[in-house]
Amino acid sequence: MSEAIISIQGVTKRFGAVAAVDSVDLEIRAGEFFALLGPSGCGKTTLLRMLAGFEQPSEGRILIDGQDMTGVQPNRRPVNMVFQSYAVFPHMTVFDNVAYGLKVVGTARGEIAPRVREALAMVQLEDYGARRPDQLSGGQRQRVALARALVKRPKVLLLDEPLSALDAKLREAMQLELVRLQHSVGITFVIVTHDQDEALSMADRIAVMQDGHVRQVADPQTLYEYPSGRFVADFIGKMNLFEGRVAANDGTVLAVEVEGLGRIELPAEPGTPASGEAIGIAVRPEKVELTRAAPPAGSVARRGTVAQVAYYGDVSYVFLELEDGPALNATVQNADRAAEPYFVKGETLWAAWNPQDFLVLGE
Amino acid sequence: MADRSTPAVQPLRIGRLARALRLGLRRDSAMGPLDYGRRWWMRLILALTFLFLYAPIVVLVAYSFNSSRRNIVWVSFTTDWYVKAASNDSLLTAFANSLTIAVASTLLSVVLGTLTALLLWRFRFPGRPLYEGAVALPIVIPEICMGVAMMAFFAWIGWPNNLPWPLSLTNITIAHVAFSFPFVAVIVRARLAGFNRELEDAAKDLGATEWRTLIDIVVPHLKPGLIAGALIAFTLSLDDFVITFFTAGPDTITLPVKIFSMVRFSVTPEVNAASTVLIVITVVATVVAMRLQTPTKPA
Numbered sequence: 001m002s003e004a005i006i007s008i009q010g011v012t013k014r015f016g017a018v019a020a021v022d023s024v025d026l027e028i029r030a031g032e033f034f035a036l037l038g039p040s041g042c043g044k045t046t047l048l049r050m051l052a053g054f055e056q057p058s059e060g061r062i063l064i065d066g067q068d069m070t071g072v073q074p075n076r077r078p079v080n081m082v083f084q085s086y087a088v089f090p091h092m093t094v095f096d097n098v099a100y101g102l103k104v105v106g107t108a109r110g111e112i113a114p115r116v117r118e119a120l121a122m123v124q125l126e127d128y129g130a131r132r133p134d135q136l137s138g139g140q141r142q143r144v145a146l147a148r149a150l151v152k153r154p155k156v157l158l159l160d161e162p163l164s165a166l167d168a169k170l171r172e173a174m175q176l177e178l179v180r181l182q183h184s185v186g187i188t189f190v191i192v193t194h195d196q197d198e199a200l201s202m203a204d205r206i207a208v209m210q211d212g213h214v215r216q217v218a219d220p221q222t223l224y225e226y227p228s229g230r231f232v233a234d235f236i237g238k239m240n241l242f243e244g245r246v247a248a249n250d251g252t253v254l255a256v257e258v259e260g261l262g263r264i265e266l267p268a269e270p271g272t273p274a275s276g277e278a279i280g281i282a283v284r285p286e287k288v289e290l291t292r293a294a295p296p297a298g299s300v301a302r303r304g305t306v307a308q309v310a311y312y313g314d315v316s317y318v319f320l321e322l323e324d325g326p327a328l329n330a331t332v333q334n335a336d337r338a339a340e341p342y343f344v345k346g347e348t349l350w351a352a353w354n355p356q357d358f359l360v361l362g363e
Numbered sequence: 364m365a366d367r368s369t370p371a372v373q374p375l376r377i378g379r380l381a382r383a384l385r386l387g388l389r390r391d392s393a394m395g396p397l398d399y400g401r402r403w404w405m406r407l408i409l410a411l412t413f414l415f416l417y418a419p420i421v422v423l424v425a426y427s428f429n430s431s432r433r434n435i436v437w438v439s440f441t442t443d444w445y446v447k448a449a450s451n452d453s454l455l456t457a458f459a460n461s462l463t464i465a466v467a468s469t470l471l472s473v474v475l476g477t478l479t480a481l482l483l484w485r486f487r488f489p490g491r492p493l494y495e496g497a498v499a500l501p502i503v504i505p506e507i508c509m510g511v512a513m514m515a516f517f518a519w520i521g522w523p524n525n526l527p528w529p530l531s532l533t534n535i536t537i538a539h540v541a542f543s544f545p546f547v548a549v550i551v552r553a554r555l556a557g558f559n560r561e562l563e564d565a566a567k568d569l570g571a572t573e574w575r576t577l578i579d580i581v582v583p584h585l586k587p588g589l590i591a592g593a594l595i596a597f598t599l600s601l602d603d604f605v606i607t608f609f610t611a612g613p614d615t616i617t618l619p620v621k622i623f624s625m626v627r628f629s630v631t632p633e634v635n636a637a638s639t640v641l642i643v644i645t646v647v648a649t650v651v652a653m654r655l656q657t658p659t660k661p662a
Contacts, residue, residue: 032448052564052566052568054567073567074564074567075567075568075569075570075571075572076569076570079568080568080569081564081565081568083561083564084561085559085561085564087559087561087562087564087565089562089566089580090562090584091566091584093585100569101569101570101580102567103580104566104569104570104571104575105570145565147563148569149568149569152569278488
């Protein structure tokens with residue numbers, strides 16, 4: 001584990017009476033690709049703008065590379081930002097855009113041109129130096145914004161929803177490219193996004209935010225398989241959530257009375273709730289197996305009728321109505337090439353999953 | 364049956380007239396949705412509008428080249444009136460005064476108007492709507508009231524009348540700035556509304572100070588607005604009569620005031636010549652400004 005390059009200590013930001021960011025503590029390690037993930041209005045952009053210096057915390061402090069950033073203006077911080085609108089200067093050529101950050105701090109003339117060329121090469125825009133921004137596509141403008149920030153050799157690169165304005169194909173390509181770029185330059189990247197796929201596929205670690213609070217900080221897999229609570233479980237990926245009450249907990253087996261599913265027993269993990277507590281119990285759609293024959297013993301199995309099938313090419317989402325009432329969503333891999341759907345509407349099936357796949361979610 | 368044929372003759376004649384005037388009356392080809400320009404009556408309205416707008420000016424310019432003293436009959440072409448106007452010392456002095464005032468008040472108005480627009484755009488402070496309204500007020504106040512107010516104001520503060528040239532023009536310049544800069548402020552404010560604030564953040568993020576950001580990023584964005592504002596300020600100042608009339612002293616006559624005093628004795632082609640020069644300056648300034656505003660096409 002490398003040391004923290006950014007240390008956010010008890011930071012609160014109020015706009016009037018509203019706290020956009022509420023007592024956040026966060027450590028971002030040197031060299032990692034870190035994502036701030038959350039729905040719009042969760043405070044992730046405000047937090048990023050505080051790192052850049054465009055907003056000052058109402059309380060708490062931010063350290064970048066050990067230096068207290070309180071009162072330090074954006075132009076004096078060792079971080080650079082890629083803006084959501086890219087903010088490429090429209091009256092300058094690509095070369096001048098990238099050179100601006102060096103010129104403005106009085107970098108020696110002879111040093112500017114090679115560094116600009118190096119930065120443009122990094123984003124594969126070597127031959128575009130003389131172009132004007134209005135002659136570039138959205139993806140190219142984004143690369144200019146990246147080169148312009150990277151040429152400054154910042155300690156941290158901040159990216160504010162950098163892919164939201166691109167179409168789906170280009171977005172996927174840029175996700176891979178950003179990760180590749182981050183590995184090659186070795187700079188810490190902090191990205192703000194509302195897109196869970198983007199965060200999961202790119203980041204080393206993710207902080208999930210809601211209403212100004214950080215709900216969980218973890219690597220993508222932990223976040224997905226072991227969410228800390230209802231919000232994270234629901235926000236990341238798809239989820240079948242049932243309401244339940246703990247009937248018994250003897251330390252090894254947790255018995256839960258679940259609405260619509262009846263009594264379910266699953267292995268108790270340390271820290272699971274005590275008897276009598278109301279909990280949420282959930283299972284991911286891809287963990288649910290659909291079969292026509294009766295499933296093996298030991299799994300949680302219920303019968304249900306197919307209400308709808310949504311076909312996505314690689315996968316299909318099957319929406320079941322279980323016999324006892326609740327709805328259940330299952331993901332089916334379309335592994336074999338077939339002309340007809342495997343499961344059809346109206347058919348009655350077995351839905352089964354391993355009790356260990358249950359997520360127990362407190363309030 | 365002769366009485367029935369009469370109404371049919373009328374449109375036919377108009378049609379022939381229109382064709383003779385090349386106004387175009389083609390019913391044969393289909394007309395596009397917004398192709399009104401091909402209708403003969405549309406062209407007639409257009410022609411009448413131009414006549415209404417420019418006939419007086421054409422007459423003014425034409426008679427400045429007429430060799431008769433009277434602006435009634437055309438005799439022959441001459442440039443004598445320009446020579447005469449150019450040798451009229453008081454007219455030349457007035458002209459020099461007008462240009463000096465126009466240039467000075469344009470520069471001051473652009474700076475003051477731009478700063479006002481930036482202030483209103485950038486900062487939130489108590490009484491901002493009131494301030495915004497107050498700034499725009501000189502645009503709607505009748506000029507005559509402004510003129511009287513300026514005269515009363517300079518008398519009240521005891522502005523000296525015996526300053527040497529060009530300081531003697533200071534009070535007129537101040538008066539001109541007072542009614543010109545709100546126009547600049549309004550134009551620049553409108554231009555600022557379309558500015559992407561992230562550009563400003565980006566410049567600061569890259570290491571620019573507030574001042575560098577203003578000069579490197581904001582001002583280039585404002586350029587078309589600054590040129591348009593300067594042009595308006597320049598023409599407003601150059602041809603202002605009412606406010607100048609109230610603030611000018613005997614030695615600080617401007618061109619419009621001088622022309623007015625010449626006309627009071629008799630309308631000579633010399634006046635026409637002086638007015639034509641004024642028109643040419645204004646038109647040239649406008650053309651130059653429009654040229655500067657059009658973005659340079661990449662080669």
